[in-house]
Amino acid sequence: xxxxxIQIIDMTLRDGSHSFDHQYTPGQMAAISKGLDEAxxxxxxxxxxxxxxxxxxxxxxxxxxxxxxxxxxxxxxxRAKICVLLIPGIGIKEDLEMAKGYGVRAAKIACxxxxxxxxxxxxxxxxxLGLEAIGFMMMSHLLEPDKxxxxxxxxxxxxxxxxxxxxxxxxxxxxxxxxRITRVIETxxxxxxxxxxxxxxxxxxxxxxxxxxxxxYIDVALCGLGAGAGNAQSEAVVASLMKMGYITGVDLYKIxxxxxxxxxxxxxxxxxxxxxxxxxxxxxxxxxxxxxxxxAAEKFGVDARDILVELGRRKTxxxxxxxxxxxxxxxxxxxxxx
Amino acid sequence: xxxxxxxxxxxxxxxxxxxxxxxxVLRSKNLKLDLVAGVIEASEGLALARKEGVLTTSxxxxxxxxxxxxxxxxxxxxxxxxxxxxxxxxxxxxxxxDLTPAAVGPYVVPAVNMEDHLNSPNxxxxxxxxxxxxxxxxxxxxxxxxxxxxxxxxxSSKSAGPATRQNIDEFTKTTAAGLVKIGGAQRGKAxxxxxxxxxxxxxxxxxxxxxxxxxxxxxxxxxxxxxARIQEYVPGYRLKVPxxxxxxxxxxxxxxxxxxDYLPEYSGNLDIITAAAVGVAEKLAANxxxxxxxxxxx
Numbered sequence: 001x002x003x004x005x006i007q008i009i010d011m012t013l014r015d016g017s018h019s020f021d022h023q024y025t026p027g028q029m030a031a032i033s034k035g036l037d038e039a040x041x042x043x044x045x046x047x048x049x050x051x052x053x054x055x056x057x058x059x060x061x062x063x064x065x066x067x068x069x070x071x072x073x074x075x076x077x078x079r080a081k082i083c084v085l086l087i088p089g090i091g092i093k094e095d096l097e098m099a100k101g102y103g104v105r106a107a108k109i110a111c112x113x114x115x116x117x118x119x120x121x122x123x124x125x126x127x128x129l130g131l132e133a134i135g136f137m138m139m140s141h142l143l144e145p146d147k148x149x150x151x152x153x154x155x156x157x158x159x160x161x162x163x164x165x166x167x168x169x170x171x172x173x174x175x176x177x178x179x180r181i182t183r184v185i186e187t188x189x190x191x192x193x194x195x196x197x198x199x200x201x202x203x204x205x206x207x208x209x210x211x212x213x214x215x216x217y218i219d220v221a222l223c224g225l226g227a228g229a230g231n232a233q234s235e236a237v238v239a240s241l242m243k244m245g246y247i248t249g250v251d252l253y254k255i256x257x258x259x260x261x262x263x264x265x266x267x268x269x270x271x272x273x274x275x276x277x278x279x280x281x282x283x284x285x286x287x288x289x290x291x292x293x294x295x296a297a298e299k300f301g302v303d304a305r306d307i308l309v310e311l312g313r314r315k316t317x318x319x320x321x322x323x324x325x326x327x328x329x330x331x332x333x334x335x336x337x338x
Numbered sequence: 339x340x341x342x343x344x345x346x347x348x349x350x351x352x353x354x355x356x357x358x359x360x361x362x363v364l365r366s367k368n369l370k371l372d373l374v375a376g377v378i379e380a381s382e383g384l385a386l387a388r389k390e391g392v393l394t395t396s397x398x399x400x401x402x403x404x405x406x407x408x409x410x411x412x413x414x415x416x417x418x419x420x421x422x423x424x425x426x427x428x429x430x431x432x433x434x435x436d437l438t439p440a441a442v443g444p445y446v447v448p449a450v451n452m453e454d455h456l457n458s459p460n461x462x463x464x465x466x467x468x469x470x471x472x473x474x475x476x477x478x479x480x481x482x483x484x485x486x487x488x489x490x491x492x493x494s495s496k497s498a499g500p501a502t503r504q505n506i507d508e509f510t511k512t513t514a515a516g517l518v519k520i521g522g523a524q525r526g527k528a529x530x531x532x533x534x535x536x537x538x539x540x541x542x543x544x545x546x547x548x549x550x551x552x553x554x555x556x557x558x559x560x561x562x563x564x565x566a567r568i569q570e571y572v573p574g575y576r577l578k579v580p581x582x583x584x585x586x587x588x589x590x591x592x593x594x595x596x597x598x599d600y601l602p603e604y605s606g607n608l609d610i611i612t613a614a615a616v617g618v619a620e621k622l623a624a625n626x627x628x629x630x631x632x633x634x635x636x
Binding site for chain 1: 490503506507530539546548579582
């Protein structure tokens, strides 16, 4: 059998934006995307960590507008496909049309794994704009494999070109990833992708488990940047896939140079599994909550872990960053009344 | 129409919202429900209306137009049907209260701008998220000057029907427009999130504003007054986190528990718009009675 080609979507400039509180400058985005393009990644995903239109008080204001980022990146990328992410309920139709104007070629339509039907409108729009439409099922740990497959089928029926199992909370173990990817592949006739978070230290291992189960699209980020404890590290995933005999089209030296020489010097804090990040994976909480939780813990004088455990208990989902302040406020009131 | 100081009304669209609305109208002191109109004779909504002794029809809007007694019509059908209904209702001299995103008439939030539109032939109720958050933005704007308002509406997955799901962009855009037009913010943004937790969560809304003058006491007082006004027609409306003022940023959180008339308590998002519709109709009815010299029963 011929070695299988794995498509690499590098999201250093999208999910990685969380690590920088969405403060990348357009110049930094251009420098990193130029390096990624030369290293040979298939897709370069850019923007606010929560996608198009997400610069907000709820998720953090980004340093530049979506259009400014797209303009600076599209000016330097020659080969890779530029990709954006849109969460229905946050981003709108006009955002996607604007992105198309800057030469974007792929759009991830990100819905909670239980609510894929709200993405129909946007998958159809992406297709009508001539974009590759990627159905992105966030918080895939919430459903059992059979039910994940039912939702994946919806995305396929709406016309998605690719469908992703997304471990937004970094809560899945390799065996769980394998089960979900396997069921989805059995159910749909489109390529399947996987997106990992490293809260339990399983990101690269989970990405490899997904590939072994048949996934052909893998999300990665340089230096393992990303929400929570970060994503699967680009350099490590590429090296591992090479050792396993897969083809990625990425030059290992070049991508590790971009990571070491361009991305790493920008880091504001170590990208690691600290005690709160670990709790995200353990409690199944959306990874983007991490830095918001640190701020709320400090403001209200409560333990970040208590906030995260309570958020897990209340079954909060992606996008509910306002619940962090709600819970921190309540915990502080409860303590004051004791 | 003026029998015992009550105004005749009709509901078109006996779905979840129309049926919840029916129970609220039946409790009203100055509204008399003359007709519930649908298109499916065997629908549950029409059966429930008959059970309450209300006249029903499955012939759509026609019988409403033919009945000169009916002065106010609630339309819960959908944006497209309402665009067709609106001119017919106006030509027949009936006031339309539009619970769809059609936005034919001016946006109305009962606690804020009802008095401005007492003579409008068509009134639009924006969105559930708009009804829950715009009054708070308005209250803060009155005392602090709102440069930017951003709201996050989180509703339970179970309470989001197919129309909401297929038109989520319309929800965010219409709500954002309402924050500016009615709330008075210079710029507005709306975000909607569905939460699948079971048992379902109550509707909750976070209202962020950036203000020109951050006098925390005045802001808290204005918000408290507004919450009390909304509670007059939405008893389950409650301040969850009182305005937190940090520099020029004010964060307020509210929760809406439904009255449980037809839709369950967790459907506060639907309850708030049906409650607003009845609130609007009662004010219109009082106005009609006043203009016709009738006795006002409120």
